[in-house]
Structure formats: structure tokens, C-alpha cells
Amino acid sequence: MSADFGVIGLAVMGQNLALNVESRDYTVAVYNRTRFRTDEFMRDKCEGKRVVPTHSLKEFVEALSVPRKMILMVKAGPATDAVLEQLFPLLSSGDVVIDGGNAHYSDTEKRIQQAGKHGIHYLGTGISGGEDGALHGPAIMAGGDREGYEQVEEILVKIAAVGPEGPCCAYFGPGSSGHYVKMVHNGIEYAIMETIAEAYDLMSRGLKMTAQKMASVFAEWNNGDLSSYLFEITEKILRRVDPDTGKPLVDLILDRAAQKGTGKWSTQSALDIGSPAPTIAMSVFARVISALKEERVEAQDVLSGPDNKISADRDEFLRDLFGTVKITVLAAYAQGFRQLQDASRERGYNLDSAEVARVWMAGCIIRARTLTQMAQVFREEPDLPLVFLATPFREVWDKGQSGLRRVLAQAHASGIPIPAIDSAIDFLDAYRSARLPANMIQAQRDFFGAHTYKRIDKDGVFHTKWEEG
Numbered sequence: 066m067s068a069d070f071g072v073i074g075l076a077v078m079g080q081n082l083a084l085n086v087e088s089r090d091y092t093v094a095v096y097n098r099t100r101f102r103t104d105e106f107m108r109d110k111c112e113g114k115r116v117v118p119t120h121s122l123k124e125f126v127e128a129l130s131v132p133r134k135m136i137l138m139v140k141a142g143p144a145t146d147a148v149l150e151q152l153f154p155l156l157s158s159g160d161v162v163i164d165g166g167n168a169h170y171s172d173t174e175k176r177i178q179q180a181g182k183h184g185i186h187y188l189g190t191g192i193s194g195g196e197d198g199a200l201h202g203p204a205i206m207a208g209g210d211r212e213g214y215e216q217v218e219e220i221l222v223k224i225a226a227v228g229p230e231g232p233c234c235a236y237f238g239p240g241s242s243g244h245y246v247k248m249v250h251n252g253i254e255y256a257i258m259e260t261i262a263e264a265y266d267l268m269s270r271g272l273k274m275t276a277q278k279m280a281s282v283f284a285e286w287n288n289g290d291l292s293s294y295l296f297e298i299t300e301k302i303l304r305r306v307d308p309d310t311g312k313p314l315v316d317l318i319l320d321r322a323a324q325k326g327t328g329k330w331s332t333q334s335a336l337d338i339g340s341p342a343p344t345i346a347m348s349v350f351a352r353v354i355s356a357l358k359e360e361r362v363e364a365q366d367v368l369s370g371p372d373n374k375i376s377a378d379r380d381e382f383l384r385d386l387f388g389t390v391k392i393t394v395l396a397a398y399a400q401g402f403r404q405l406q407d408a409s410r411e412r413g414y415n416l417d418s419a420e421v422a423r424v425w426m427a428g429c430i431i432r433a434r435t436l437t438q439m440a441q442v443f444r445e446e447p448d449l450p451l452v453f454l455a456t457p458f459r460e461v462w463d464k465g466q467s468g469l470r471r472v473l474a475q476a477h478a479s480g481i482p483i484p485a486i487d488s489a490i491d492f493l494d495a496y497r498s499a500r501l502p503a504n505m506i507q508a509q510r511d512f513f514g515a516h517t518y519k520r521i522d523k524d525g526v527f528h529t530k531w532e533e534g
């Protein structure tokens with residue numbers, strides 16, 4: 066039986082993706098580096114299914130019909146390189162290799178070159194949605210070789226989540242565009258998660274609300290303008306009680322956030338191309354600071370501060386917080402889309418923001434109701450530099466900003482850190498300032514380094530001998 070499609074790497078994502086493809090009436094060949102995992106997968110999950118187990122890459126390649134189509138679901142980085150080094154010589158010109166991991170975009174560029182030498186179509190493809198998404202329908206962000214995409218499009222579209230505007234799968238452009246879009250998706254993911262964590266902290270430490278009460282607030286928000294996957298799971302997390310202690314499980318989880326690097330890469334790239342993404346950056350730094358658990362525990366007794374209590378009317382504060390969270394979440398999307406546009410210009414991706422918003426509507430971690438409106442806004446104005454400039458989102462800012470300023474003041478007065486929320490308002494206040502204090506920075510640069518400056522009242526480049534006269 067020759068297989069229509071192959072999956073390399075049988076960790077949970079790979080397994081679920083293989084089962085998803087099989088469920089759409091395809092025969093799937095699978096291969097995993099360790100045989101045990103393949104055997105276990107076949108025994109536990111593949112009975113009666115059209116899944117062909119293989120135990121070497123050679124056997125895997127031979128099991129596939131030509132041109133061969135396959136997806137790599139292995140750890141990003143050296144593990145991917147190790148597989149590709151063995152795989153490429155076994156393939157023929159015209160075969161299609163999809164890298165479905167969270168690869169760094171520069172690795173993807175390098176691998177496209179390597180694949181090209183063998184005549185292989187290589188697609189750097191972001192796949193979002195976690196375990197469940199992989200099984201029932203992820204969001205798929207493909208990029209790379211267009212011809213290669215056309216060969217696998219039917220399969221990818223069939224396994225993708227279906228959103229309000231169709232299957233959440235698209236080809237975004239040449240090179241590493243697919244992985245770049247997924248990287249920024251993860252940057253936005255970090256920022257929304259941090260925003261939710263800050264809102265939770267304000268309610269929990271600030272207002273001393275119980276987990277159940279907070280769950281109800283998140284449920285309400287999720288039924289309104291903030292309707293999205295991350296708000297939905299936050300409610301569920303808050304409702305979960307630890308069977309051993311009877312306490313909310315979330316309270317028993319160590320407050321040290323891990324990361325695998327995609328948010329950091331997103332920020333590094335934003336810095337490289339000069340794209341303002343402070344809310345995403347602060348969310349990465351918030352995880353970095355959270356990791357300093359031992360230092361924080363010691364510092365608590367050394368550095369004084371207020372007692373974290375927020376003395377405001379609870380209902381009023383929660384109303385303000387709703388607007389605050391809406392603005393901050395929107396800032397994350399706004400900065401992410403802005404970065405994609407900047408990267409697209411810089412790297413020749415030719416991205417379509419409306420299409421990115423459409424693909425993110427279902428299946429992925431940052432799926433949210435607001436993306437439907439965002440896609441619409443980008444369809445009307447593809448080069449819109451910041452979503453806040455469009456009417457529906459300007460209204461979110463208009464309605465929410467005074468509440469946000471109150472939340473900010475109360476959070477700072479109580480000593481509860483809110484780096485994402487802070488960064489969002491600073492970003493927007495800077496963005497809407499026709500004049501910023503950068504004139505002072507230019508003067509200082511000229512003072513100590515003769516870096517010169519421009520003037521607002523006449524053309525030319527100027528230097529002042531600041532110490533003289």
C-alpha cells in the first residue's frame with residue numbers, strides 16, 4: 066500500500082497530525098527515530114486505520130507515492146537538521162517536504178537552499194493549535210516554494226480548522242514567510258497570555274477575589290468583545306480544584322514561566338527590522354523575570370513596597386479592567402500585524418494581513434472573535450500601519466483609555482507589576498504624540514559624540530559645540 070502522505074516525528078503533535086490526515090481518507094506513512102514510539106502509536110491509536118509504520122527513513126521514503134509529500138514534526142533546531150541531512154539524499158526532485166515545527170526563520174531560509182540543491186520543494190510551515198488542534202484542525206501558515214504548496218494544498222486545507230471565513234490554511238509567500246508569521250503569532254500569544262496573567266494578578270492580589278469569582282469575570286469577558294481561546298481556557302483553569310488539597314490548582318503552580326524561544330525570536334526580529342513591538346517584548350521579559358524565583362523571594366524582604374491591595378470599588382475597577390485588557394490585547398495584535406508588514410517589506414514576503422487575520426480566526430492559540438473585524442479592516446486598507454487607526458479599534462481606545470489610566474494608577478500605587486499593560490499605554494501615547502522628547506536624545510548624542518542633528522525650522526545637518534558659549 067503506497068502512502069499519500071508521510072509524517073516524520075511521532076511526539077504528540079506528530080501523532081495527532083498523522084491521525085488527522087488519515088481521518089480525511091489518506092493513507093499515511095509514519096516514522097519516528099526511536100522504534101518504540103512508532104510501535105506504541107500503532108498499537109494504541111492506529112487499529113483499523115490506514116497508517117503504515119516504517120522503521121527507517123529509507124523504508125519511510127519507499128512507502129510514499131511519488132512525488133512524495135511529507136511533514137516533519139520534530140524538534141526545531143539541530144534535531145531537524147539531523148533528519149534533513151539523512152532525508153534529502155533519499156528523496157527525488159519534485160518531492161515536497163513540509164517543516165511543521167517552530168523553526169527559526171533563518172534556519173528555514175538555509176534549509177530551502179539545501180532542499181533546492183536536490184530539486185526538493187521545501188515549505189516552512191507554522192502549525193498552531195496544540196495537541197487538540199493537530200488532531201481536529203490546526204491553523205496552518207505555509208510559506209516557501211509555491212509549486213510545492215500547490216501539491217500539498219488539498220491535504221493541508223482538508224486537515225485545517227474551519228473558521229468563519231473558510232479553512233484556516235494559506236500560503237503566505239516565499240522563503241521563510243510561513244515560519245515568520247507563526248513566530249509573530251507566538252509573540253502575540255505571549256503578550257495576550259501576559260495580559261491575562263496581569264489581569265488575574267490585579268484581581269487576585271489586588272482585589273482579593275477568589276478563583277471562582279475570577280473565573281466568572283473571565284467567562285463574562287469571553288462572552289463579550291474578548292471572546293477568544295485564551296480567555297476561554299483561563300476560565301477553565303481558574304475553576305479547576307486540586308483534588309488533594311481542595312485549593313484552586315492554579316494557586317499551587319510554581320510561578321516560573323518557561324519558554325521555548327519563539328517570543329524571544331519575535332522580539333529579536335522586531336529589533337532587527339526596527340518595528341515597535343514593546344508589548345510583546347515586555348511579555349518575554351516578564352517570563353524572564355518570573356524565572357528568577359529565588360532572587361525574587363529574597364528581594365521581597367529587602368526591597369520595600371506597598372501591600373498590593375487595590376482600594377477601589379470592585380465593580381468600577383472591573384469595568385475599567387475590561388477596557389484595559391481590551392486595549393492591551395489589541396496592542397499585541399496591532400504590534401504583531403505591524404511587525405509582519407515591516408518584515409514583509411524588509412524580507413520580500415509579500416504578506417497579506419487580511420489573509421493572516423483570516424487564518425488566525427480558528428484552530429490557533431490566538432484565535433479570537435476580533436480577528437474577523439481585523440481581516441475586514443485590512444481588506445479595506447491593506448497598508449494600514451496600526452489597527453488602532455481603524456474606526457472599530459479607535460473606539461476601543463477612545464472608550465477604554467481613561468479606565469486604563471485609572472487601572473495603571475491603582476496598580477502602581479499597590480505595587481502590582483503590569484508590564485504588558487504599561488507598555489501598551491506607553492506605546493499608544495508615544496504613537497499619538499506628534500512631538501516626542503527625542504530632540505533631547507539627539508542633543509545629547511550631538512553633545513558627547515558629535516552625531517549631528519536636524520532642526521525643525523531649517524534644512525540641513527547641524528552640530529553644536531555645546532561646551533562653548
Ligand code: 6PG
Binds near residue numbers: 195254323324326328
Ligand atoms: C501553538 C503554540 C505552540 C507552543 C508554543 C509554546 O501555536 O500551538 O504556540 O507552538 O505551545 O511554542 O511556547 P513556549 O513554550 O515558548 O511558551
